[in-house]
Amino acid sequence: MKKRVNLTFPKRVINVPVAYRLAKDFNVAANIIRAQVDPNKVGKMVLELSGDIDQLEAGIEWMRSQDIDVSLHGREIVIDENTCVDCGLCTGVCPTGAMTLNPKTFQLEFLRSRCIVCEQCIAACPVNAISINL
Incomplete structure (x- = not known):
């Protein structure tokens, strides 16, 4: 299954290796569509996630537990x-x-x-x- 998500990172979470953690911990492939990530600034990223539905949901919940705002991409x-x-x-x-x-x-x-x-x-x-x- 595939899902496209918008991520907004608070300044203090900007160094979290999101794509790596999704792949390693949840077996979810993260294709970075667009990213605007700078040190000491709020970051924004659009990802296309693909993998098992349960793993996708677990990965999204993990991102939210890291204070990353995750919204489904419906635009x-x-x-x-x-x-x-x-x-x-x-x-x-x-x-x-x-x-x-x-x-x-x-x-x-x-x-x-x-x-x-x-x-x-x-x-x-x-x-x-x-x-x-x-």
């Missing part, structure tokens, strides 16, 4: 097709290729299954056609 990117001008600026910042311009029609194509919700496209859109659905 997704939404594109307003009426506002989008198909400029392609979002395609240049998309790290997974979820956003591409069709070479024949020059229209934006969005593959939701490839999207990791990194939100880089939101800032790149000059007409504010891209948003996030919470």
Whole structure:
């Protein structure tokens, strides 16, 4: 089973090796999608966890016991097709290729299954056609 989670680390927990502990102690693979972790600052991370459902739950409970805020990742990117001008600026910042311009029609194509919700496209859109659905 796979789960995508958002983690928020308090300053004092920033040095906890989360991905290592999940793998070693719970047999859970942790794919780091996005991380913003700096010494003496609150850290944020998006992880895709995969493993047995019971082990996933145990790993999530362990993270919470370490005072790491864990929330399930339910957000997704939404594109307003009426506002989008198909400029392609979002395609240049998309790290997974979820956003591409069709070479024949020059229209934006969005593959939701490839999207990791990194939100880089939101800032790149000059007409504010891209948003996030919470």
